[in-house]
Amino acid sequence: MTEDPKMQETKIQAEVQSDVRKNPRRIAFILRRASPHVKTQDDARVMTYPTALSRFVIALEVAFLLLVWISLLVNAPLEGIADPMHTPNPAKAPxxxxxxxxxxxxxxxxxxxxxxxxxxxxxxxxxxxxxxxxxxxxxxxxxxxxxxxxxxxxxxxxxxxxxxxxxxxxxxxxxxxxxxxxxxxxxxxxxxxxxxxxxxxxxxxxxxxxxxxxxxxxxxxxxxxxxxxxxxxxxxxxx
Amino acid sequence: MDDNNKPGPLRSRPTMRELVYFCVISLVLLVSLAIAPAKNYFSEWRHYQKSYLAIAGQRQSGTLVRSFQGGLHQTWIAKLGVVDRCESCHVNLSGALVGASEQPFRKHPPMPHKLDEFGCVICHRGQGPATSVKEAHYTTEAWEQPLLPARFLESGCGQCHLGPLQGAPRLNEGRSLLSSMGCVHCHTVAQPDGNVLKPDDNPPPLTHIAEKTSREWIYAWIKNPQLYAGSATMPNFQLNDQDAADISAFLIAQSSASPASGTETKTVATAAPSANASIEAATLYGASFCSSCHAIQNEAGNLVGGNLGPELTRVGSKVNPDWLRRWLDNPSSYHPGTRMPHYRMDQKQVALLSGFLLAKKDNDYLANVHLAPASADSIARGKKLVAETGCAACHQINGVNPPQNFAPDLTLVGSRALAQVVFAPGMKHNLPDYIAAKIHDPRSFGPGLKMPKFALGDSQVDELTTALLAQTDRAAGFPKELIISGGRTTNYHPGGKAGRLMEDLRCLSCHAINGNGGDMAPDLTWEGSAVQHTWLEDFLKNPNTLRPALIRRMPKFNLTPDEIKTVTDYITSAYQSPALDLQPLDPHVLNADAAGRGKQLFYSKYGCQSCHIADYKNDKGYVGPALTSVGNRLTPEWTYNWLKEPNAFRPATLMPNFSLKDDEARDLTAFLMTLKAKQGGGK
Amino acid sequence: MKLLRIAMFVLAVLLGGCKPSGPQTLKPAAYGTQIVEVSGGKQWAQVGSALPQPVVLQVNSADGNPVTGALVVFHGNGLEFNPPQTLTDSSGQVTVSVQLGFNPGDFQVIAETPKSGGGNATVNLREIALGYEQAVGKAVNDKYCIRCHDPESTPERVSNHDNLSPAPHQFTDGATLNRISDADLTNMIAHGGPALGKSPQMPAYAATLKPAEIKAVLSYIRSIADPPYQAPGVKYGK
Amino acid sequence: MATIKTEFEKLRSTDVWRTIFRSGSGSSNLHRSQAVQQNIFLHLFSVKIRSRALEFSATWYLGALTLSTFFVLIATGILLMFYYHPSVPQAYADMKDLQFVVASGVFLRNLHRWSAHAMVFLVFAHMFKVFYRGAYRPPRQFNWVIGVFLLLLTLLLSYTGYLLPWDQLSFWAVTVGSNIAKAVPLMGKQIRFLMLGGNEVNANALLRFYVLHCVILPLTAILLVGVHFWRIRKDGGLHVPEKKTP
Structure with missing residues (x-):
């Protein structure tokens, strides 16, 4: 971000509270014409640990579960040993x-x-x-x-x-x-x-x-x- | 930025729903993960091992159950690239559990190799490393070669055993068919030791064909060779009328004059073919033992005679009488490579025999063949067809070179990848069926294919398929010490003047000498040691029969005394065995006492009379040669050594090795030497 | 009620749409009461190969006359039949070629024909498959033994059987040979007839044949014996 | 239940535990924040997240799912490496061993293979989702670029892994793929040579692909994933769709 030339042009004072542990907060540089439109005041928030992480773990488990079942039911393809002498027709890429x-x-x-x-x-x-x-x-x-x-x-x-x-x-x-x-x-x-x-x-x-x-x-x-x-x-x- | 001081509501714990989801999904995930090892535990091979133990337990084979080693069993032979896990399910191959008759627990039938010597798949094919029924036995995406059907199983032997092999009759027959049907004229079949199979069907040259036969006959013959002679090996090219007419026109047109055409044979006035003459001719046909090589169909439709030469059932419809007479007079002047001996018949005999053969005629055979006269166009087209059809691969033809690389190389056909194979519609997609179908009816793969249809029975197709399936790339990579080459024929030919004479008589068509020659008559490699000079001279003068039950006999070649002397001298001096043990045969040991003891041995102890005839009055043995005048025929040294160890001199002999003691052999020799032809008497 | 009708309609469509699976059974035109062998039993061939001669069977009616158009179905564990089922021809006979299975030993050809009153008439034929060992035995037999032990002559080979007295036993002669133990037969082949007090006409082959070849001949003799040879020892049923 | 809880609390108050998890026991938001901040991995996340960013519709969890497949791939990949020799023809024999001998070997291979396909698919899906959500807009431009490179890395990982079983499918797929490289003007042949370690797909190519697949590309991917995550936090957290409020 610091390399962004736009940032140097705009004079924005970043205000960061030093005691982060008390009140951790998001820092964002809001540029002209490039607004991420963040409106925090009415945003409900959750703690990353453990709430957001639990969501993430659930997602991880669901993905894993699906993959486990696919792997149990469908075998990965394996054909004959590679033979440069005979080309399958058609030869397909991944x-x-x-x-x-x-x-x-x-x-x-x-x-x-x-x-x-x-x-x-x-x-x-x-x-x-x-x-x-x-x-x-x-x-x-x-x-x-x-x-x-x-x-x-x-x-x-x-x-x-x-x-x-x-x-x-x-x-x-x-x-x-x-x-x-x-x-x-x-x-x-x-x-x-x-x-x-x-x-x-x-x-x-x-x-x-x-x-x-x-x-x-x-x-x-x-x-x-x-x-x-x-x-x-x-x-x-x-x- | 000012929003920062008004944080929204903050939730710090997961909701109940999230926790429930988390718990449930974790549980399901754990259970699902446990399925994989469970799947592994309930695998097929473990199931079979359990049922094997159950059967063994039922039969109270306690030791069997206790000594059984569970788990995957595998044969690993690095140098052959074998990883076979078949024994994980087939746990009873050695037959420890007696009487289990259902697969996979059946005992392996006796075989020449140990179970772990070559593994399973080298003979049976299938996927050795596989541990499931489907993967191991059938074609899958990863493995093309399914288990080989039993009728092709001998192909496994043929990968290492390149020659004839006892106990593999189909393989042997298939290999000899490759040569005798002429397959290897067009296809290259090389074996792992570098030996390339050679044809032995001896197709005639067509360079002088116009002298031999008519264009009509050629036309009819090439349209369907088996119509002329059921035993013909020439395949059916399924030519249409026009093509056959053109080819026949070209063949007649390319024909040049043979060296023999100048020699005019006198047509001896055979008078009107009297009944007497025809009997005389039939006798001559019989006495010349033409049927040893040529077959004729009898009234019942059965072929009588050998198959070394062409069938003569309809020969009268084929050959030009002049040509036949010249041929009988001296075959090699027309076909230098012929296997037919030069009989040295006189003009009368030639006339008789040619008359006899020309009468073997089928008047209907060419009755419907009417060909338009050959035009230059037709001849040119014929030449093109001959080149395309590959006639010159087998036959010598003027102006057409033998084609090179005409047909696919079959050296590795037994492991050809299915991806390289084009199947006819409706065929089973496996290699054995493909090869068999290709041999059985090549044109079923497409009308434009060149390979002709051979006259083969179902079992011959299977035999050829077996021989071809033995041509695998796996065998080509085997260590050299495993390859057992077949007995190669040498290119021995007798030399000198006698050699030329023996060539002229085509001795090697029937007799083998020093590893070259036919197998119809006895091997002559050590004949000089075996027989007495005078007997051989007498025999060549009039080859009377030695074996009463033999149908194929040595013909009489009408040799002059000079020629007989040349051949006899050569045989008795050149074909001497260095292995004869001459020590114990002191001439005066062979006395009357010894002969008496020998007679006892001959009749009582060894029962020789069951196979040999020493005395026509009492003995009836029809297997070996008659010994009534063996004292005139064989030398005592040979007789003694032969009796001691017959198979050392002629490995193919039927005479068993009796392991005679030295004195027994001496006594028997003494007895046999007393058996001489009675003066002036019959045989 | 309407639901039921729809369900029945769907079922009918489904059933109509399905082709009958499995081989089509031929429809017999007539029925016999008995099926008998004409020829083709007790042949032997190598494992996996077709029998040299086809099996010919005849279907008879109660009064012993051949029946035309009777259905004959063939079974046999490990065997392949071509055709697997057929109708009798005008002489009441069926001809089928049989291909043997993978294992050496006996195979049973079972032919069935439905009887008019229901039930089946069957006939069983024994066919013999020769494995590797028996094939070796047969090769040895064909070279050495056959000249005396087989009374049949062929154009290539005249039988010596009738010249011998006492006449040698045919190898199919199970009645005699089955009673001789393996050890005795092996001895006789190896050391000749006199070894067991038999005729010296039987030569000793110990120095001519390898032990494995003698074993192979024995195995061949045992496999073609008629009645079949039962090895002594434990025998388990299926 | 209560005893387990007290035992757990005891465990958490031991010195050893305290040295490992510095956040200590307690259930205040402060502790929760510390749990994130004082863990090198969790540190990549911000301490709090807007709850709308956690809604399914916001991201479809595509990023998380992609990361899941990546985890599965690393785990199964390491296990597979125990059985695999990057040599010809042993590589193929190892596949057979996995299939027929190794306990649950087929499962392991299936899991790796299908996860790889799933990851490629999810990466694409993630990318399109991000685009349609406009989540690449400033200040997240550079993270998008990293994402594009991660997409390429994923494709390369999958492609190099494709060759390793050394069967017909992999051999010819890689041959077809590498032939495309030949089309690069001027230096196509050289690129292909560098890629395969020779002029055709052979044992050299197998070894090269193996090293790429097991060492170089995964390490690069892990690095970039780290940066990608870190950038999410630095660029203002997960992108939350605009509320359609007046």
């Missing part, structure tokens, strides 16, 4: 990489294997630093027309790009999110229905992240369950 493997099926390795994951990780890292979604302002709150045009153009271009590479798997979620996004532009904060208001209130970052989440899920599910020999389509119950 499930969490199957989205990437699915992309590799469409795009050259540099794109799917390096560019996309690199961009994703980079994007995730910079999220908090680029004023993304900090305000949580609705996408259509300002410049509705201009934004609508830009977003429509980007969407169309992106869909064309996906079509060019024949990536139907990724195209469907993109269209879904895109349609929802453009549709939400028609609403306002005074729309009659809750859903409409909810959709309207969402900022751009929400839409992008949701698109990413759905793409990730769809690609992983497709790679895990719907890909067979030669990375061809297959139904999960066929083998």
């Amino acid at each position: 499930w969490y990489f199957l989205g990437l493997q699915e992309l590799l099926h469409y795009f050259p390795p540099v794109v799917a294997g390096v560019l996309v994951p690199g961009l994703v990780v980079g994007a995730l890292i910079v999220i908090p630093y680029f004023n993304i979604n900090i305000e949580g302002e609705s996408l259509w709150a300002k410049d509705r027309k201009r934004r609508l045009m830009i977003i429509s153009a980007v969407l169309v271009l992106f869909c064309l790009f996906l079509l060019a590479y024949d990536v139907i798997v990724a195209l469907v979620p993109t269209l879904l999110i895109g349609v929802l996004m453009l549709w939400s532009a028609r609403f306002s904060s005074e729309s009659p229905r809750l859903v409409q208001r909810w959709l309207f209130s969402k900022p751009l970052s929400f839409w992008i992240m949701s698109w990413f989440l759905i793409e990730l899920t769809v690609l992983t599910v497709v790679g895990t369950f719907f890909r067979g020999p030669g990375w061809g389509w297959i139904l999960p119950w066929q083998s």
